Amino acid sequence: MTKPSNPVVWRAVFLMAAVCGIGLAWKAGQGYTPDRQSIALGQDLFTHAWEVNDELAAEGDGLGPVYNAESCVACHFQGGVGGAGPNSKNVLTFLVAPIDRGQPVHEGVVHASAVSEECEETTALIRELFPPTPGGVTNDGMCRVRVPSVDPLTFQTINTPALFGVGELSKITDQAITWNRWKRNLSMMGQEMRGNWNMIPTGEVRTLDDGRIGKLGWKGQFADLEEFVAVACAVEMGLSNPLKQQLLPRNAASARVNITDSSAKLDLDQQQFDALVAFVESLPRPEQVLPDDPEACQIIHEGEDAFHEVGCAECHTPSIGGVDGIYSDFLIYRIEPEENEGNNGGGYGPPIPDDWPEDIPEPAEWQTPPLWGVADSAPYFHDGKSPTLHAAIERHDGAAKLSRERYRKLSPHKRSAILRFLESLRAPQVR
Ligand code: HEC
Ligand code: HEC
Numbered sequence: 001m002t003k004p005s006n007p008v009v010w011r012a013v014f015l016m017a018a019v020c021g022i023g024l025a026w027k028a029g030q031g032y033t034p035d036r037q038s039i040a041l042g043q044d045l046f047t048h049a050w051e052v053n054d055e056l057a058a059e060g061d062g063l064g065p066v067y068n069a070e071s072c073v074a075c076h077f078q079g080g081v082g083g084a085g086p087n088s089k090n091v092l093t094f095l096v097a098p099i100d101r102g103q104p105v106h107e108g109v110v111h112a113s114a115v116s117e118e119c120e121e122t123t124a125l126i127r128e129l130f131p132p133t134p135g136g137v138t139n140d141g142m143c144r145v146r147v148p149s150v151d152p153l154t155f156q157t158i159n160t161p162a163l164f165g166v167g168e169l170s171k172i173t174d175q176a177i178t179w180n181r182w183k184r185n186l187s188m189m190g191q192e193m194r195g196n197w198n199m200i201p202t203g204e205v206r207t208l209d210d211g212r213i214g215k216l217g218w219k220g221q222f223a224d225l226e227e228f229v230a231v232a233c234a235v236e237m238g239l240s241n242p243l244k245q246q247l248l249p250r251n252a253a254s255a256r257v258n259i260t261d262s263s264a265k266l267d268l269d270q271q272q273f274d275a276l277v278a279f280v281e282s283l284p285r286p287e288q289v290l291p292d293d294p295e296a297c298q299i300i301h302e303g304e305d306a307f308h309e310v311g312c313a314e315c316h317t318p319s320i321g322g323v324d325g326i327y328s329d330f331l332i333y334r335i336e337p338e339e340n341e342g343n344n345g346g347g348y349g350p351p352i353p354d355d356w357p358e359d360i361p362e363p364a365e366w367q368t369p370p371l372w373g374v375a376d377s378a379p380y381f382h383d384g385k386s387p388t389l390h391a392a393i394e395r396h397d398g399a400a401k402l403s404r405e406r407y408r409k410l411s412p413h414k415r416s417a418i419l420r421f422l423e424s425l426r427a428p429q430v431r
Helices: 007-020 022-026 036-047 123-129 166-171 174-193 225-237 270-282 294-309 389-394 398-409 412-423
Strands: 091-096 106-110 136-140 143-147 153-158 332-334 365-367
Touching (some): 294 412, 389 398, 398 412
16 A cells, blocks of 8 residues: 655645645544443443353343453453453454455454354364465466466454543544645655655555545554444454344355354344443543653653654654544554565565555555553554564564664663653553
């Protein structure tokens, strides 16, 4: 998705922006205020350990048939209810690249658990469903062409993010995200005119099928919190709800796509589902915690300055759409090392076909995660493979390589000041 910059396009974009009047960008999102009772019920549902035929299930079968954990809080708990999760709770997903032009990308989850043995899902089963296409030699007119074998399947392990402040995301309009992107492109254009080509590229927005911009999930795959919660219920725990039915277990007989269980009755009725959404939406936002000691405080401020100086703030935009201290531009980047291209190195999977669909991030592309609360959400990166903040920074390559190089060149004092700054971004003190 990430395209090389084009100054002519920027100029056109600038003109358009000027003509349209960008004041729109700051339009705040609106929401309703749910009552305390509803939020309390939502918290009970979030922390409840679900069972098969659970007593809380409205009229459905409770947990399963396939699921990843018994409760939301089993994964979302670090730094309080609703927090991030450890690697032991990572979710195993897979992507199937289109073999022929125009085919969709298949995405799915290999569930960790099932209510019975015959429902269990395994990577071997998914492998069987999506085998590599055999290579060989074909005749292309006069020439014999060797066609390599293609493996369309990539498994990815996904770490649980924290949900603190996730309700604030609804305030960030699509215009705020595109305006911020334009501003950056514009400033890059100015720099290029001054002969400076050494810059951090701007990422792409994730435009969903219905035209909205995605900002939830590691790949920005959802625009709306309610929809994400519906999918989390159905996919992680097998809880059918008014927006999404539980999944049928994948097995050799069930087809290649995720099939929802159309005969399933509701595990969460409308009132329960609304309450769960209200609770998640009500989770307080992370906060910066500054120490009383003025010297320690000074180092954090120096770290914040250095964070801007080396270009972290280009992607980890401190404020966007009226939400201060969030540290994300909600754009999609490829920040894996280039040498990983064409092999399985770094866990980023096989090379992808040339005709990968424009609107779906490639296996190695991820959305800039907000850094608020980052001190309490280790391990880091989409796969949780970076145990510390330092390791996470060191792993920045590709589009973020320049800022990592600048970080490495900082004095040890300034490098550790950046870490102190990130460590001041804490989960809220919840319940
Ligand atoms: C097995 C662990 C697990 C369980 C159980 C789980 N989640 Fe999650 N949650 C995740 C992972 C992993 C992601 C990131 C998914 C992605 O981006 O592909 C996530 C992401 C989310 C997000 C999006 C957050 C963001 O800022 O992008 C929401 C909202 C969410 N979960 C809510 C819930 C709710 C509500 C429940 C209970 C019904 C739940 N989750 C149960 C692991 C879990
Ligand atoms: C080109 C954009 C870009 C720049 C510049 C950038 N980052 Fe990132 N950052 C990302 C993306 C994208 C990810 C997620 C990658 C993934 O999960 O595979 C990320 C992840 C992180 C994480 C892990 C967050 C988490 O919740 O797991 C930290 C910490 C971080 N960046 C800090 C920094 C710091 C400090 C700098 C400056 C030295 C920086 N970043 C520069 C795009 C950027």
